[in-house]
Every structure is written in C-alpha cells, then in structure tokens.
Amino acid sequence: MEFTLSxxxxxxxxxxxxxxxxxxxAYQIKSRQDVRSIRVWAVTGVMPLTRLLDFLHDNTVGLIKGYSGLMEVKDKNKDLQAEVAKLKMENNFLRTELATADRAKVLALFPSRLPSKSIAAHVTGRGSDSSKVVFVDRGSNDGVSKNLPVVTPDGVVGRITGVYPDYSQVVLITDINFAAxxxxxxxxxxxxxxGxxxxxxxxxxxxxEExxxxxxxxxxxxxxxxxxxxxxxxxxxxARAxxxxxxxxxxxxxxxxxxLEEVLILLEGVHQPIPDHAPPSASAKLLPPPPAEGSDGPDSARVIRGGVATTDADQVLDRYRRIGAAQGHAYGSGGGTPNFAIDPPPPRPPAAPPAPETPPQ
Amino acid sequence: MALPVARRSDLRQKLRPFLLMLAPVASIVLHIKVPLFSDYFSFLDPPLLVTVYFALLHRDAVQALFIGCAIGLAQDALSSNPIGQFGIVKTLVGYIAASASQHLNVENMVARMGFAFVFYLFHQALYAALGASLLGQQVSLNPAEAILFAIMNAAVAAPLFQLLDRL
Structure with a gap:
C-alpha cells in the first residue's frame, strides 16, 4: 500500500x-453562495498593489506623454509667435475649454446636477477573467452595497456586484451578465x-410594431x-424588424x-423624468431648454400630452384604441387582429385646454 | 534531451522564496491593471506564464500543481465567476508542464516559447470547456484569435523567463 501511494x-x-x-x-453552483472569504483576501491583498502600478505608470508613461506634449506645445508656439497678439484671447479661451473638459472636474460638478445621492470612485483594476468587470476604490466602509448603479456624466457604466471593505466589483454594461x-x-x-x-x-x-x-x-x-x-x-x-x-x-x-477612470456610485437613486433633448456631453456644458409656456418644469412635458395627463401605458392603450377604431376592429370580438403598422394620427387637443396640475414626483 | 543532475540543482537554487511569492502576485496585479492602461495588452496572460515558468523550473509536479492552484484561485477570486474554474485549469497546467519538463530540455529558449504557446492554447480550451460544461457559459472561442494570442504570449514569455531567471 505504501509502495503504491509513493x-x-x-x-x-x-x-x-x-x-x-x-x-x-459544485457547492457554489448548487447553493448559489459565494466563498466570500477567499474573495475578500484576494481583493484586500492585491488591489492596494495596483496603486503602486499607478504610481509607476504616472512617473514613466505619464512623464513621456508629458514630454511629448511639451514638444508639441513648443512647435505650436513657434507657429503662433507671428500672431501672438491676435491669438492671445483665443488661447485663453482654449485653456478655459480644456479645463472645462477635464473629466475629473466634470465629474465633480456632476453630482450637484444629479438628484441622486452619489459617491465618486476611482477605477483601480479590471477583473481577472474575460468578463467586463472592474474594481473601484470604494467599499462597504464608504456605504457601498450590492446592486448600486455606477454612472458617469455620459451615462450608465454598470452596477456593483461585489462589495469588500475598501473596494467594490462593478459588472460593466457590456458584460454578458448585465441587464437593465x-x-x-x-x-x-x-x-x-x-450586454x-x-x-x-x-x-x-x-x-x-413599436x-x-x-x-x-x-x-x-x-x-x-x-x-x-x-x-x-x-x-x-x-434597429430593424x-x-x-x-x-x-x-x-x-x-x-x-x-x-473609464472616475465613476460615480449612486448610493440613493432618485427617479428622473426622461428628457426631451439629448443628454449633454461631458465636454460641453449646456443649459437645459427653457420651460414651455404655462408649464412648471421638465416634468410637464412628459406628463402632459395634448392637454391630457397620461402615463406611458395610457399612451400605448390610446394608440391601440385609435388603430382599432380606424379599422373598425373591436378588441376581444375574435375577428382577427388589426394592422398595427397603419397608425392614424392622434386627435388634436382642444383649442384652449384647462391648465392641468402636474402630479408630484 | 534530459539535463544533467548538477544543472538541475543549480536551477533549483535559483528558485528563491521571495521570487516564489513576488512573481505570482506581480503577475496577477499586471493582469488586472495593465489592460486598463492600454487594451492592446488584454491578450497577455502573465499568471499563466508564471505558472508555466515555475513548473518548468521546479520539475516537481506536486509543487507546480500547488503553485498553479494558488494562482488560479487568486484569479478566480478577482473574477465574477465561481471560485475554482481558473484553479482547476492552472492546477492541470502546472502538473502537466512540470511532468513534461522532466523529459524535455527546457533550458532552450525556443523550447520554453513552445511550452508557453502550447499551454496558452491548452489553458484557453480547458477554461472554455469547463465554463461550458460546469457553469453553462456561452463559449466564444475563436481559434485564429487564440493561436495569434498564443504566439504573442510565447513572444512575451521569452524575455519574461530570462528576467525571472536572473532574479
């Protein structure tokens, strides 16, 4: 026996x-439970070392990039010397633009425009597999919990899937396990x-038909x-059929x-109305359009359509009713289905509708 | 093809404890951080190369499989998948690489690159097979891409192994 074993x-x-x-x-798959202690050890042990790599990167590649940028500026200055007086004001303007375009500053300004309570976080590393997962330097000690949304001023980034004392795991919007x-x-x-x-x-x-x-x-x-x-x-x-x-x-x-460098974790999300204009880009600050005459704010545009207060579901129901009425179809009578591709125009609102009250959000 | 005993002894002496601790941790940090600086480096798999390096250097299958297992489990812990998938694959990589190194000359740089190439493909195939069979994951393994990445990892393995030899 001993011989066989050896x-x-x-x-x-x-x-x-x-x-x-x-x-x-098998235990993890069967019980749907994670072996959290191993993950905590790994994240706590490895993630702080990524800061060392950040330091090395900033002092090597960052230095080379800075030098390269300096050379470009030198060349540009040569060209600009002939028109210094003329371009001085434009130069100042571009500097202001560059400062405004700085992502960190935009991110710092973003929470003040965001009704949700949020916390800024820095992306410290990505997941070790092929999935679209990153780690951020905020964890349960900062009030982060599982499933919290992660955003930037440009849009949704992902959601928190793992929380550790000082770090959190974020599954990105492009990951195959992401859905919203x-x-x-x-x-x-x-x-x-x-994703x-x-x-x-x-x-x-x-x-x-939508x-x-x-x-x-x-x-x-x-x-x-x-x-x-x-x-x-x-x-x-x-978009195709x-x-x-x-x-x-x-x-x-x-x-x-x-x-993906700086992100915001929404600690307490607040529902907002869907804007009627494209969201502003991070590089240019745009004011929202002025409110319509007689409306109280952006919510009015969403809720009041044609002078009648409706929800999204009401609008769909109203559209189906109009299609059915236009084609003489009675729903539930068993007489086939109407052609949903032929969509009659909605009825015009009354000439002077009474001023409706916007329901509170 | 087998190496003289004296030569093997020299190699083992090179395997200092600090290297055994530092290299796996550094490889994992590089693996999760470098692609953030540039996505072009996402093909690189330093934990696998370090596993293969220690297996070739050690020639002890048991030690190599434990090193592979530890690196794999650490990778699993930093992924979104259940813990064990990378662990199993890297355990097998360590064991097989160490077993093969007992019969082949692994001092030659070309042979080392060949090992890195073959084990990259083996690793990718086994990882995908495990994911599909045990976890029901969708397998999207592109053979041409896998071969290209294996060649690139083999190219990186050459200077990396030389650097580790000198430490």
Missing part, C-alpha cells in the same frame, strides 16, 4: 486537489438592455428596481465612450 504520489495529489476544487465549484430596463426617448418604448461582451449592447423585447429610430437615445426605465429612471444609456446603432415578434436593436453605451 509510486503514484503525484497523481494522487493532483486528483485530490482537483476533486477539492470541483467540490468547491430601458425606455426610448422619443416614443417611450420599453425594452431590456443586455454582449463587446462594445455594443442589445435591447430585447421591443415588439416589431417605433425605435437609429440615433435615438435610450434611458433607464426604472423597471428593474436597480437603476433609477432617466439615466442615459446610449444611442441606438441599429426581427424574425419573430421582437425587433433587433443594438445600442452603443455612452457611459464607456470616453474611457
């Missing part, structure tokens, strides 16, 4: 180690956004109870367009 010692150890890991894997409820800006069409593991996301469950346009902005709908309503997700890249009942819609996420 002869097959390597294979025996291999089998034992593999069996132990398979058992660990969406609503389109123009036609208030609802769907479900899913694909690449730079674009798909939006599922939008019926073929209208989604290429270039249209999609926002969080709040249906998932994780992301508050009204956060920008991105613009539609592709699908083979079955649902459209094939692709979206380019806006939150990841300008790289």
């Amino acid at each position: 002869r097959y010692r390597n294979v025996t150890v291999l089998v034992l180690v593999l069996a132990a890991q398979l058992f660990l894997l 409820g969406v609503i389109s800006q123009k036609h208030r069409v609802h769907g479900t956004l899913k 694909q593991g690449n730079s674009v996301c798909t939006v599922d469950y939008i019926r073929n 209208k989604v346009e290429v270039g249209e902005w999609l926002f969080t709908s709040g249906d998932d109870r994780i992301f508050p309503k009204g956060l920008p997700l991105g613009q539609v890249k592709l 699908g083979k079955m009942f649902f459209q094939e819609v692709q979206l380019v996420p806006s939150g990841l367009q300008l790289g």
Whole structure:
C-alpha cells in the first residue's frame, strides 16, 4: 500500500486537489453562495498593489506623454509667435475649454446636477477573467452595497456586484451578465438592455410594431428596481424588424465612450423624468431648454400630452384604441387582429385646454 | 534531451522564496491593471506564464500543481465567476508542464516559447470547456484569435523567463 501511494504520489495529489476544487465549484453552483472569504483576501491583498502600478505608470508613461506634449506645445508656439497678439484671447479661451473638459472636474460638478445621492470612485483594476468587470476604490466602509448603479456624466457604466471593505466589483454594461430596463426617448418604448461582451449592447423585447429610430437615445426605465429612471444609456446603432415578434436593436453605451477612470456610485437613486433633448456631453456644458409656456418644469412635458395627463401605458392603450377604431376592429370580438403598422394620427387637443396640475414626483 | 543532475540543482537554487511569492502576485496585479492602461495588452496572460515558468523550473509536479492552484484561485477570486474554474485549469497546467519538463530540455529558449504557446492554447480550451460544461457559459472561442494570442504570449514569455531567471 505504501509502495503504491509513493509510486503514484503525484497523481494522487493532483486528483485530490482537483476533486477539492470541483467540490468547491459544485457547492457554489448548487447553493448559489459565494466563498466570500477567499474573495475578500484576494481583493484586500492585491488591489492596494495596483496603486503602486499607478504610481509607476504616472512617473514613466505619464512623464513621456508629458514630454511629448511639451514638444508639441513648443512647435505650436513657434507657429503662433507671428500672431501672438491676435491669438492671445483665443488661447485663453482654449485653456478655459480644456479645463472645462477635464473629466475629473466634470465629474465633480456632476453630482450637484444629479438628484441622486452619489459617491465618486476611482477605477483601480479590471477583473481577472474575460468578463467586463472592474474594481473601484470604494467599499462597504464608504456605504457601498450590492446592486448600486455606477454612472458617469455620459451615462450608465454598470452596477456593483461585489462589495469588500475598501473596494467594490462593478459588472460593466457590456458584460454578458448585465441587464437593465430601458425606455426610448422619443416614443417611450420599453425594452431590456443586455450586454454582449463587446462594445455594443442589445435591447430585447421591443415588439416589431413599436417605433425605435437609429440615433435615438435610450434611458433607464426604472423597471428593474436597480437603476433609477432617466439615466442615459446610449444611442441606438441599429434597429430593424426581427424574425419573430421582437425587433433587433443594438445600442452603443455612452457611459464607456470616453474611457473609464472616475465613476460615480449612486448610493440613493432618485427617479428622473426622461428628457426631451439629448443628454449633454461631458465636454460641453449646456443649459437645459427653457420651460414651455404655462408649464412648471421638465416634468410637464412628459406628463402632459395634448392637454391630457397620461402615463406611458395610457399612451400605448390610446394608440391601440385609435388603430382599432380606424379599422373598425373591436378588441376581444375574435375577428382577427388589426394592422398595427397603419397608425392614424392622434386627435388634436382642444383649442384652449384647462391648465392641468402636474402630479408630484 | 534530459539535463544533467548538477544543472538541475543549480536551477533549483535559483528558485528563491521571495521570487516564489513576488512573481505570482506581480503577475496577477499586471493582469488586472495593465489592460486598463492600454487594451492592446488584454491578450497577455502573465499568471499563466508564471505558472508555466515555475513548473518548468521546479520539475516537481506536486509543487507546480500547488503553485498553479494558488494562482488560479487568486484569479478566480478577482473574477465574477465561481471560485475554482481558473484553479482547476492552472492546477492541470502546472502538473502537466512540470511532468513534461522532466523529459524535455527546457533550458532552450525556443523550447520554453513552445511550452508557453502550447499551454496558452491548452489553458484557453480547458477554461472554455469547463465554463461550458460546469457553469453553462456561452463559449466564444475563436481559434485564429487564440493561436495569434498564443504566439504573442510565447513572444512575451521569452524575455519574461530570462528576467525571472536572473532574479
């Protein structure tokens, strides 16, 4: 027996180690529980070392980039010397623009415009597998908990999937395990956004008869109870009729367009109205459009349509009723289905509607 | 092809404890941080290269499989997947690489690059197979891309192994 064990010692150890890991894997899958202690050790041990790499990067690559930038500035200065007086004011203006475009400053300004309570975080590393996962330097000690939304001024970045004392794991919007409820800006069409593991996301469950346009902005709908309503997700890249009942819609996420360094974690999300204009980009600060005559604010544009207070569901119901009435179809009578592609125009609002009251949010 | 015993002894002496601790941790830090600086480096798998290096240097299958297991579990802990997937794959990589190194000359740089190339492909295939069979993950393994990345990892393995030899 002893001879056999010593002869097959390597294979025996291999089998034992593999069996132990398979058992660990099976336990996690079966019980749907994570082995949290191992993750805490790994994150706590490894993540602080990433700061060392940040330091080395900033003092090597950053130095070279800074030198390269300096040389470019020198060349530009040579060209500009002939027109110094003329371009002095323009130079000052560009410096102001550059300062405004600085992402960190935009991010610092963003929370004041955001009704949700948020906390800024720095991306310290990515996940060790091929999934779209990153780590940020805020954890349970900062009040972060699981499933909190992570955003930038440009849009949704992802949500918190793992919380450790000083760090958190964020699954990005492009990960195959990411999903969120969406609503389109123009036609208030609802769907479900899913990551694909690449730079674009798909939006599922939008019926073929519903209208989604290429270039249209999609926002969080709040249906998932994780992301508050009204956060920008991105613009539609592709929208075409699908083979079955649902459209094939692709979206380019806006939150990841300008790289990922600083993010905001929404500690307490507040639902917002879907804006009627495209969300402002991070590089240019735009004021919102002035409120319409007689309205109290942006909410009025969403709630009051044609002088009648409606919800999104009411609008869909109203549209189906109009289609049914135009084609003489009575729903529930069993006489086939009307042609939803022929959409009669909505009735005109009364000439002088009474001023409706906007319901409180 | 087998190396003289004296040469193996020299190699083992090189394996200092600090290197054994530092290299795996550094490889994992590089793996999770460098792609943030530039996405072009996301093909690089330093934890795998370090696992293969220690397996080739050690030639002790048991030690190599434990090193692979530890690196793999650390990678699992920093991923969004259940813990064990990388662990199993890297345990096998360590064991097989160490077993193979007992019969082959692994001092030659070309042979070392060949090991890195083969074990990168083995690692990717086994990881995908495990994910599909045990975790029901969608497998999107592109053979051409995998071979290209294996070549690039093998190219990186050459200077990396030389650097580790000198430490």
